[in-house]
Amino acid sequence: NAGVTQTPKFQVLKTGQSMTLQCAQDMNHEYMSWYRQDPGMGLRLIHYSVGAGITDQGEVPNGYNVSRSTTEDFPLRLLSAAPSQTSVYFCASSPRGLAGGRTDTQYFGPGTRLTVL
Amino acid sequence: SQQGEEDPQALSIQEGENATMNCSYKTSINNLQWYRQNSGRGLVHLILIRSNEREKHSGRLRVTLDTSKKSSSLLITASRAADTASYFCATDKTGTYKYIFGTGTRLKVLA
Numbered sequence: 361n362a363g364v365t366q367t368p369k370f371q372v373l374k375t376g377q378s379m380t381l382q383c384a385q386d387m388n389h390e391y392m393s394w395y396r397q398d399p400g401m402g403l404r405l406i407h408y409s410v411g412a413g414i415t416d417q418g419e420v421p422n423g424y425n426v427s428r429s430t431t432e433d434f435p436l437r438l439l440s441a442a443p444s445q446t447s448v449y450f451c452a453s454s455p456r457g458l459a460g461g462r463t464d465t466q467y468f469g470p471g472t473r474l475t476v477l
Numbered sequence: 478s479q480q481g482e483e484d485p486q487a488l489s490i491q492e493g494e495n496a497t498m499n500c501s502y503k504t505s506i507n508n509l510q511w512y513r514q515n516s517g518r519g520l521v522h523l524i525l526i527r528s529n530e531r532e533k534h535s536g537r538l539r540v541t542l543d544t545s546k547k548s549s550s551l552l553i554t555a556s557r558a559a560d561t562a563s564y565f566c567a568t569d570k571t572g573t574y575k576y577i578f579g580t581g582t583r584l585k586v587l588a
Binding site: 391393395401402403404405408410416418419450452456464465466467468469470471 | 507508510512518519520521522525565567569574575576577578579580581
């Protein structure tokens with residue numbers, strides 16, 4: 361199993377550009393989530409999904425959109441990039457979802473380092 | 478606002494010593510988890526303790542949970558240079574599917 365994969369690893373955008381960060385998992389996990397980590401800080405939840413077709417907002421959702429059309433994929437879209445969105449973005453998955461699965465352990469991808477100029 | 482806050486923010490110890498870090502949170506939870514992050518890398522899950530558990534062990538790790546004080550501690554015994562990393566607690570609030578992370582403790586183990 362590849363686990364959780366994220367692409368790209370690095371990205372530089374100009375203010376106002378849009379882009380999509382890709383996240384995929386091959387563990388058949390119901391729960392997937394996106395976090396951002398700013399220097400010297402913990403992770404803040406952007407959006408999460410408890411199963412295909414179901415998404416919800418986390419702590420810091422503004423400026424980001426998500427969709428979950430399949431169990432495997434959970435892309436994060438930046439609508440109009442701003443310098444405040446410069447951060448490292450992590451995707452994670454967990455067996456836990458609406459249908460059960462009580463493990464609750466989250467498996468993280470390697471991250472995408474995004475710089476907005 | 479952050480659900481979890483870790484203390485201390487940074488800790489420096491000698492190899493072989495024990496390292497203790499603490500986490501406080503604000504609301505009722507289903508479980509509390511500890512993660513390790515090596516510099517510039519993704520997070521690795523260390524241990525999970527459920528709200529009805531008080532103590533849990535895994536190798537050199539010992540985690541305690543006090544739900545009355547809304548706090549947890551992570552003890553790493555006989556630390557090694559390879560334990561140098563940032564450690565985060567994460568909680569999921571009862572009735573939600575949101576995991577909230579603390580600000581982390583940066584541990585440095587000196588050889």
